[in-house]
Amino acid sequence: DTAVSQTPKYLVTQMGNDKSIKCEQNLGHDTMYWYKQDSKKFLKIMFSYNNKELIINETVPNRFSPKSPDKAHLNLHINSLELGDSAVYFCASSPGSGQGHEQYFGPGTRLTVT
Amino acid sequence: RKEVEQDPGPFNVPEGATVAFNCTYSNSASQSFFWYRQDCRKEPKLLMSVYSSGNEDGRFTAQLNRASQYISLLIRDSKLSDSATYLCVATGTASKLTFGTGTRLQVTL
Numbered sequence: 001d002t003a004v005s006q007t008p009k010y011l012v013t014q015m016g017n018d019k020s021i022k023c024e025q026n027l028g029h030d031t032m033y034w035y036k037q038d039s040k041k042f043l044k045i046m047f048s049y050n051n052k053e054l055i056i057n058e059t060v061p062n063r064f065s066p067k068s069p070d071k072a073h074l075n076l077h078i079n080s081l082e083l084g085d086s087a088v089y090f091c092a093s094s095p096g097s098g099q100g101h102e103q104y105f106g107p108g109t110r111l112t113v114t
Numbered sequence: 115r116k117e118v119e120q121d122p123g124p125f126n127v128p129e130g131a132t133v134a135f136n137c138t139y140s141n142s143a144s145q146s147f148f149w150y151r152q153d154c155r156k157e158p159k160l161l162m163s164v165y166s167s168g169n170e171d172g173r174f175t176a177q178l179n180r181a182s183q184y185i186s187l188l189i190r191d192s193k194l195s196d197s198a199t200y201l202c203v204a205t206g207t208a209s210k211l212t213f214g215t216g217t218r219l220q221v222t223l
Contacts, residue, residue: 040215041199041215042213045210045212090157101146102148102163105157107157
């Protein structure tokens with residue numbers, strides 16, 4: 001009965017490969033997010049979807065493409081992986097897209113690009 | 115200037131001590147503020163929201179000073195289990211959360 005789940009938990013891959021990370025939430029929330037936490041532990045938002053519509057798209061290379069098939073799922077596809085993509089990627093969800101809504105995070109996907 | 119700034123620490127305190135963290139934010143339009151806790155190799159978890167009037171949850175007290183644009187977190191009677199990184203968060207538009215880099219707390223025997 002995990003609230004926000006991500007798969008895989010660990011991902012080790014070589015430069016140039018394409019990979020996907022999946023996220024699902026069973027909280028009935030409308031809004032989902034992808035964050036990247038780098039080696040310095042800085043947590044930065046990448047994308048946000050509200051009811052399957054993109055509402056936040058930070059300055060992220062277009063090798064990263066989010067997809068939301070329904071409001072309970074938000075996947076992240078990464079093309080042509082680079083060494084600098086190594087980080088922990090967190091999915092999160094919140095009840096709505098306005099200010100004041102706390103966010104609930106998944107356990108993270110630790111991506112290592114070699 | 116970072117949007118949300120925190121002293122990275124570490125703060126090393128003995129069990130039972132009281133410890134306070136401050137955080138400043140630069141976006142005067144921010145409406146909502148939170149403290150999250152992150153344990154090593156785990157996801158951030160909401161510790162508490164921060165209200166204008168200040169709020170308390172057990173041993174934890176959060177304060178907001180809009181005029182000076184800072185937020186504080188006070189932990190009383192520290193426990194070993196309080197050892198973690200504490201992330202200060204301010205919201206901007208479209209529910210975007212801006213996280214500070216965190217303050218590390220280590221509570222020792």
